[in-house]
Amino acid sequence: MENKLVRFTKVPLENLITALVALYDEGADFVDIMGEVGPEQDSIGLAVREEYMAPEEDMNDRGYFMEEEDSDLSEEDLNNLI
Numbered sequence: 502m503e504n505k506l507v508r509f510t511k512v513p514l515e516n517l518i519t520a521l522v523a524l525y526d527e528g529a530d531f532v533d534i535m536g537e538v539g540p541e542q543d544s545i546g547l548a549v550r551e552e553y554m555a556p557e558e559d560m561n562d563r564g565y566f567m568e569e570e571d572s573d574l575s576e577e578d579l580n581n582l583i
Contacts, residue, residue, distance in 0.1 A: 528554045529553055529555070530554065531550075533550070534547060535548065
């Protein structure tokens with residue numbers, strides 16, 4: 502497999518950090534980051550596999566408690582990462 506450098510430029514930090522914090526708060530320890538170069542705009546996506554989630558017993562040790570609530574992260578926020 503050939504390694505290729507993928508560069509995303511001028512990524513809005515507020516949107517990216519908001520997305521990452523929301524995923525972390527839901528229990529994600531890791532994410533996969535995908536990207537696609539488009540003709541008018543590049544885009545990135547974040548995916549969390551089941552095995553990337555923290556065990557529930559570790560959630561309390563990390564200083565937060567996971568509650569069922571609606572995420573403040575909208576589809577538009579995710580699309581505006583790039």
